[in-house]
Amino acid sequence: MLELRSIPPHPLVAASILSADFGRIAEECRDVLARGADILHVDVMDGHFVPNLTMGADMVKGLRRHFPDTYLDVHLMVERPDLFLDMFAQAGADNFSFHLEVSQPARSDGVSPRQLIQRIHSLGMDAGMVINPPTAPDGLEPFLPDLDMVLMMSVHPGRSGQKFIGDVLAKATWLKQRIGPATRLEIDGGINLDTAPLAAAAGCDVLVTASALFGAGDRTAVIRGLHAAR
Ligand code: DX5
Ligand code: ZN
Secondary structure, X not given: OOOXXXXXXXXXEEEEHHHOXXXXXXXXXXXXXXXXXOXXXXXXXXXXXXXXXXXXXXXXXXXXXXXXOOEEEEEEEOOXXXXXXXXXXXXXOOEEEEEHHHHOHHHOXXXXXXXXXXXXXXXXXXXXXXXXXXXXXXXXXXXXXXXXXXXXXXXXXXXXXXXXXXXXXXXXXXXXXXXXXXXXXXXXXXXXXXXHHHHHHOOOOEEEEXXXXXXOOOHHHHHHHHHOOX
């Protein structure tokens, strides 16, 4: 099993199964893992935080059963992440990442990011926080010492196959200066062989990819190229 807190020798590839063939999901995952993907990235959407519905804890449970040694990175695009902590932990998630935006006053449900991080850790998962492209990174600053992963969206969340928003790279530089060596900086959205070097150069060490990987003619070449991004 991948140890998230160790500095990786090259950017890690997190295969987002959102672009996989849902009718052949285990086969699709086995294929990208055999070709070198390091992590499976699971996009959970609730139809409220984003206008789309995807998958839930049962998907993680099924993946865990088929892939007992694979790191399962769960990205919660939901308004109430606190309601789903136990079920994803029981399903076998390795990481639970929630959005800073759901902790801001307009969407506040009374559970602070600090409490959520504590609960994630007490359930044995790694904790991540996510920011959308328009969100300033300074709201994450108080939580950075406690986070195992910081995830920067480089598209507006909700679906795969969108164009990379390069403006977010300035935030990567800002965050990289403030996180410790045990915290990974993950980027999600529009990552392909052209954009990965920009992200890696800005300090991102976990590259999420959905359409550029699952839609590629040569998936091995995509994974090798992302591993080589500097
Ligand atoms: C978007 C999801 C992403 C998405 C990435 O809301 O969080 O993980 O699957 O898709 P691509 O790599 O196609 O931009
Ligand atoms: Zn994602």
